[in-house]
Amino acid sequence: MSLEVSQKITIEKTKNSKINKVDFNHLPFGQVYTDHMLICDYEDGKWHAPKIVPYQPISLDPSAKIFHYGQSIFEGMKAYKDESDNIWLFRPLENQKRLNISAKRLAIPELPEAYFMDGLEALLKLEKDWIPTTRDSSLYIRPFVFASGNGFHASPSDKYKFIVACSPSGPYFGGKVKVLIEQHYSRSANGGVGFAKAGGNYAGQFYPTNLAIQKGYQQVIWTDDTTHEYIEEAGAMNIFIRINDTLITAPTSDRILDGITRKSVIEIAKDMGIALEIRNISVLEVIEASRNGSLKEMFGAGTAAVISPIAGFGYKEKDYDLPELEDTYAAMLKKQITDIQYNRSEDKFGWRYQVK
Numbered sequence: 001m002s003l004e005v006s007q008k009i010t011i012e013k014t015k016n017s018k019i020n021k022v023d024f025n026h027l028p029f030g031q032v033y034t035d036h037m038l039i040c041d042y043e044d045g046k047w048h049a050p051k052i053v054p055y056q057p058i059s060l061d062p063s064a065k066i067f068h069y070g071q072s073i074f075e076g077m078k079a080y081k082d083e084s085d086n087i088w089l090f091r092p093l094e095n096q097k098r099l100n101i102s103a104k105r106l107a108i109p110e111l112p113e114a115y116f117m118d119g120l121e122a123l124l125k126l127e128k129d130w131i132p133t134t135r136d137s138s139l140y141i142r143p144f145v146f147a148s149g150n151g152f153h154a155s156p157s158d159k160y161k162f163i164v165a166c167s168p169s170g171p172y173f174g175g176k177v178k179v180l181i182e183q184h185y186s187r188s189a190n191g192g193v194g195f196a197k198a199g200g201n202y203a204g205q206f207y208p209t210n211l212a213i214q215k216g217y218q219q220v221i222w223t224d225d226t227t228h229e230y231i232e233e234a235g236a237m238n239i240f241i242r243i244n245d246t247l248i249t250a251p252t253s254d255r256i257l258d259g260i261t262r263k264s265v266i267e268i269a270k271d272m273g274i275a276l277e278i279r280n281i282s283v284l285e286v287i288e289a290s291r292n293g294s295l296k297e298m299f300g301a302g303t304a305a306v307i308s309p310i311a312g313f314g315y316k317e318k319d320y321d322l323p324e325l326e327d328t329y330a331a332m333l334k335k336q337i338t339d340i341q342y343n344r345s346e347d348k349f350g351w352r353y354q355v356k
């Protein structure tokens with residue numbers, strides 16, 4: 001971190017805090033925003049000093065390139081408060097690095113680490129009273145970068161904005177989800193942008209997901225774009241499948257986001273002595289496992305939902321149910337991760353990062 005940069009962060013505080021209007025016991029996910037945001041401009045070939053300003057709308061020209069060419073990337077992270085009011089982040093440098101991996105792919109200028117980390121820490125210190133303390137709640141953090149330069153010309157923008165906004169949030173999903181294994185649409189392709197956290201990846205998912213919702217599912221499970229035979233990831237989560245006592249997840253690729261929760265689940269599972277395979281897994285293998293009773297669990301893993309158990313899946317007009325188990329890997333792994341995140345347990349991996 002560079003002190004030089006943090007010294008340059010200017011702070012304009014709000015005169016009208018909204019915090020007393022918020023019901024912290026009934027928080028939705030991602031719909032309430034804190035009093036301030038961090039904003040940092042890229043102009044004249046460089047990133048300028050970050051500013052913290054009251055949370056407010058952004059004014060853009062109709063020709064701004066974000067509207068036309070979709071140069072937009074983002075991250076999703078959380079800040080947690082422990083019982084002594086300490087503020088914690090979970091592997092924040094992984095988000096910083098991934099933002100720049102996404103930036104490079106979308107021809108967006110990379111953001112120096114200190115702008116991200118110093119900016120984030122200054123914002124969190126100011127917004128610390130917004131970090132909820134009710135169980136499973138946290139401050140969801142949304143860092144994003146988009147093309148703010150103008151012109152109806154299909155070329156990279158010369159101006160960008162990096163913004164960090166925060167949202168005190170409750171749990172992401174209410175309960176177990178039913179998913180549809182996709183047979184036609186693709187989320188990403190070889191050589192594409194699937195590994196980047198690019199806004200357009202999500203836009204492309206909405207229509208097929210709506211079709212799945214109309215059929216009674218909550219999420220789509222994406223398969224490989226070439227054959228649609230291999231299971232890749234969920235809408236905003238990586239996916240794990242437990243056959244007998246072995247946990248299986250697809251390897252990351254051009255098409256899959258390298259999730260921080262996925263990485264953490266892999267390390268925790270190994271540490272707990274759970275057999276783990278990182279390999280391609282076909283839909284047919286999962287169906288066969290469902291038929292012969294060896295399919296024990298499927299769950300999504302991602303920052304928002306942490307671990308999201310799957311109750312059943314649909315494939316080619318047929319539904320398959322997952323068994324209801326007492327002691328699930330999903331529950332065990334979720335406990336391990338969240339205990340680290342909320343500073344309820346020792347962190348032997350060194351993932352917790354204190355903001356002070």
Ligand SMILES: Cc1ncc(COP(=O)(O)O)c(C=O)c1O
Pocket residue numbers: 076233234235236237238257258259260261262301302303304
């Ligand atoms: C497409 C996709 N896959 C996986 C993930 C999980 O990534 P992480 O664990 O870093 O949140 C996300 C969420 O960020 C996502 O949007």
